Amino acid sequence: MTTKYVIEIGAKPLPQDTHTCWSCGAMRAAHFCGSCGKVQPPQPVDYFAFFGLPPKLNIDVPALEKDFYEFSRKLHPDLSARGNAQEQQWSLEQSSLLNDAYRTLRDPIKRTQYLLRLEGFELEEQSKAATEQARATGEVKKQIVPPDLLEEVFELNMQLEELRMNRKMGDDDPNLTKEIQQHKAALEAKHDALLQELQTYWADWDALVDRNHGANAPAEERQKITAKMVDVLNRRNYIRNLVRDVNTALED
8 A cells, every 4th residue: 555645734744655664675655564564663643644644524434444454454463473572562553553543534523523633622632621620629510501502401401400300209290301302302403413514614624625735724724614613513512411411311
């Protein structure tokens, strides 16, 4: 397999095939030697560059899977079992990076979150930090309600509180449960609609990458699109958590 693109994100270029193999000196592929098959030292590249892909959000997942299995056969640690300690370590590092890159890029939401991290948005880490702080202090984790959901969330929270009070008293209100289930269905529809909205920003981002021929696009243009994706993901995550809370309340 040969390198398809040379892309730079965060000043981490994909290694080109002009490098020579440390073992036989032949021209090699980025991760393994095309002549002797030896695993090469890992390079500091992002997940897109690892697979020789441009930093785009609409990708050919079947082709990614095919490349993954091809790399797996070439980089598997068992192939370096008879090599020296350095070769074995390189193989472990390459295989680990391969697995992480594949798991991230094959999932459209994880792929988006990863690209945003490359652009400086540590969404997942911020969420984890807030959760850990809430656990340490005993405080309720603060979440900002999306403005377009304020009224709906207020009403739903009132209904959930009423449901909990009724159950403590041994009462059952089928109409209340039905209304909560209707709210849940509406939220799930909005969750799906946000994915469609996010996909439009994927197209905008990919067009930006194409216009710049794979090079880094101007920061202002990148920020306009990434800000929109961050907003959609925040709203989508909030709705997902809200639906989870509703399910928990209905099941208790």
